[in-house]
Amino acid sequence: MQVSIETTQGLERKMTIAVPGERVDTAVNSRLQEAARSVNLKGFRKGKVPFKVVKSKFGKGVRQEVVGELMSQTYYEAIQQQKLKPAGQPRIEGAKFDEGTDLQFTAIFEVYPEINLPDFSKIKSERLTAEVTETDIDEMIETLRQQRKSWQVVQRAAADKDLVNIDYVGTVDGVEFDGGKAAGSKLVIGAERMIPGFETGIIGKNTADTFTLDLEFPAEYHNKDMAGKKAQFKITLNSVSEQALPEIDEEFYKSFGVEEGGNSAFREEVANNMQRELKTASRNKLKNKIMDALIKLVDISIPQALVAGEIGQLRNQAVQQFGRGQKIDPNMLPDELFADQARRRVALGLVLGEVIQQQGIKADAAKVRTSVEELASTYESPDEVINWYYGNKEQLASIEGAVMEDQVFDYIIGLAKIADKKVGYQDAIKPDAPQGQSSQPDPASDA
Numbered sequence: 001m002q003v004s005i006e007t008t009q010g011l012e013r014k015m016t017i018a019v020p021g022e023r024v025d026t027a028v029n030s031r032l033q034e035a036a037r038s039v040n041l042k043g044f045r046k047g048k049v050p051f052k053v054v055k056s057k058f059g060k061g062v063r064q065e066v067v068g069e070l071m072s073q074t075y076y077e078a079i080q081q082q083k084l085k086p087a088g089q090p091r092i093e094g095a096k097f098d099e100g101t102d103l104q105f106t107a108i109f110e111v112y113p114e115i116n117l118p119d120f121s122k123i124k125s126e127r128l129t130a131e132v133t134e135t136d137i138d139e140m141i142e143t144l145r146q147q148r149k150s151w152q153v154v155q156r157a158a159a160d161k162d163l164v165n166i167d168y169v170g171t172v173d174g175v176e177f178d179g180g181k182a183a184g185s186k187l188v189i190g191a192e193r194m195i196p197g198f199e200t201g202i203i204g205k206n207t208a209d210t211f212t213l214d215l216e217f218p219a220e221y222h223n224k225d226m227a228g229k230k231a232q233f234k235i236t237l238n239s240v241s242e243q244a245l246p247e248i249d250e251e252f253y254k255s256f257g258v259e260e261g262g263n264s265a266f267r268e269e270v271a272n273n274m275q276r277e278l279k280t281a282s283r284n285k286l287k288n289k290i291m292d293a294l295i296k297l298v299d300i301s302i303p304q305a306l307v308a309g310e311i312g313q314l315r316n317q318a319v320q321q322f323g324r325g326q327k328i329d330p331n332m333l334p335d336e337l338f339a340d341q342a343r344r345r346v347a348l349g350l351v352l353g354e355v356i357q358q359q360g361i362k363a364d365a366a367k368v369r370t371s372v373e374e375l376a377s378t379y380e381s382p383d384e385v386i387n388w389y390y391g392n393k394e395q396l397a398s399i400e401g402a403v404m405e406d407q408v409f410d411y412i413i414g415l416a417k418i419a420d421k422k423v424g425y426q427d428a429i430k431p432d433a434p435q436g437q438s439s440q441p442d443p444a445s446d447a
Contacts, residue, residue, distance in 0.1 A: 003078045011087070011110040011303050017078050019070060019103040027066045032058065067097040075107050085112040088305025110303040115354040118297035123416035125289040128282050130428035132274045139426075140270055141248065148255065151241035157204050158240045160190045164202055165238040172231050179223075180231070184238065195221075198233065210236045274425070281429040287409050288432060290416065291348055302346050310342035311335050352408045361407050363400035371399050 002018040036054045044053070071092065079086055090107035097103045151163050158164050164187055170180025189199045201213040213233045221227040246252050253259075253266040261268075315330045315338055355361070376385035389396050 001074055001077065003081060005082055005084075008108070011113055011301050013084065013109055013111055015075075015078060015082070015084075015090075015107045015109070017071075017074050017105055017107065019074050021100055021102045024063075024067065024070060024097065024103050025099065027070065028059070028063050031062050031066055035062070063097070063099065067095075067103060070103060071095065071105055074103075078107075086110070087112050087303035088309065110305050112303065113301045113350070115298070115300055115350055117351070117354055117358070118294070120412050120415035121417065122297065123290060123293045123412070125286060125293060125416060125418055126421045127286045127418050128428045129420050129422050130278055130282075130425045132271055132278065132425055136274065136425040137267055137271055140274055141267075144256070144270075145245045145248070145252075146243075148246050148252075149243045150246075152244050153239055153241050155207065156240065157206050158189060158202050158237065159242075160203060161243065162189050163187070163241040163243070164189060165241075166202070167236040167238065168233050170231050170233045172226075172229050177226065177231070180233075201233075202235065202237065205235075205237050207237055207239055210234070278425065278428055285432060286413065286418070290409060290412055291344075293416075294351055294412075295344060295347060298347065298351050300347060300350060302343055302350070306346045306349075307339070307342045308335075310345050311338045314338040314342055352405060355408050355411065356404065359408075359411060361404060361411070363404045364407060367403045367406070368396075368400055371403055372396075375399075 001020070001023075004016045006014040006016075008014050032051065032054050035058060036049055036051055039049055039054060039058075041049050041053065041057070044050075075090065086109045088110060090109035093106045093108060095103075095105040097105075154162075166185055166187060167183045168181065168185065170177060187193060187199065187202075189202055192199070195215055195217055197213060197215045201211075201215075205211060211234075213235065214230070215233060216230045217223075217226045217228060219228045246255075248263070250262070253262065256266065256269065258266045258269050312330075315333050318333060318338075319328050319330045372386055372389045373382070376382035376389075379385045389399065
């Protein structure tokens with residue numbers, strides 16, 4: 001087997017492989033002889049078909065099959081021989097495999113870049129710390145009550161925070177517009193789901209009232225056709241409901257799994273959950289800051305094959321998250337939507353992978369067990385969940401990967417200069433604002 005390598009551009013390599021025709025013909029003939037022993041052809045007894053007949057009938061197909069296998073086999077032999085690390089699958093070009101001639105083909109692929117790790121001690125960042133106070137616990141319990149609230153129909157004028165059921169029709173210059181009409185639409189006043197003035201215009205109205213609101217779409221409205229336009233909304237108020245919060249009593253405690261101990265045990269359970277959330281949020285924010293710093297410090301070439309693969313994963317995740325059960329072709333979403341995030345993830349993956357290799361980091365079995373137990377604790381039968389993870393190599397591998405990533409960050413954080421900053425609980429757990437994302441009111445049609 002002859003192999004030649006050419007660097008075309010950047011990380012791309014062009015590898016030409018020539019396999020002696022004798023090796024191909026030997027493999028083809030061997031495969032045909034195997035087939036001759038079992039093939040059934042009309043006019044011949046099983047296993048007695050002459051080799052020439054078998055070759056005439058099946059030779060072309062068998063040759064294509066054998067050549068495909070040899071191309072795959074010799075490609076991997078060649079990259080091992082040349083000590084190459086391909087990033088992604090190769091593109092095969094110029095394959096020639098006529099009988100009696102050498103098999104020759106060209107594999108074009110990218111290789112992993114060489115990575116020079118930065119000096120992690122140059123990284124400076126902040127770690128948010130906070131305490132869970134009694135006031136924080138009170139606020140969390142109130143949030144839990146809000147999550148368990150119910151709605152009761154009332155016979156009074158609509159007020160802020162009420163749930164109303166309405167029919168409405170929107171018009172511009174007397175003409176209805178797309179998305180501006182709904183029947184039986186539910187809306188919480190003050191939720192700011194509608195354009196300015198829509199929700200406040202319902203306040204003070206009574207059930208069965210029909211009224212018209214003169215409103216104006218924001219100048220920066222996401223639907224350019226409606227931006228800045230004046231519109232009228234004819235609204236019929238079908239019903240008004242006010243929220244009813246559950247009492248903080250034994251029944252309320254039990255609904256959160258606290259069977260004994262009353263209010264003190266419940267508050268302790270809430271506090272413990274808040275502490276776990278605080279720990280996770282603080283660490284995740286620090287990790288994000290470390291990742292931002294790494295991206296700025298590291299200058300590496302990124303294999304486009306890996307970026308393309310990452311884009312595919314992000315696209316599928318977006319469809320699953322926002323498709324709401326609808327059948328959406330992921331390819332309808334352009335690569336540009338995910339390109340920046342994909343490049344970032346690939347770059348970080350390469351850097352973290354290099355740290356793992358250089359430091360010989362392996363997933364700590366005790367930490368893996370702890371992670372599995374924490375996941376299992378949220379289920380009714382934790383032991384069954386634990387056994388399921390340890391009986392499922394693929395699922396356990398995902399936990400091990402996450403633990404190993406944490407260990408890598410522990411290593412980097414240990415070298416970086418980290419300053420603790422004390423903040424309030426809410427500030428500590430508040431998600432970082434997505435960059436480049438603006439908030440817009442939804443269109444009037446339940447948007």
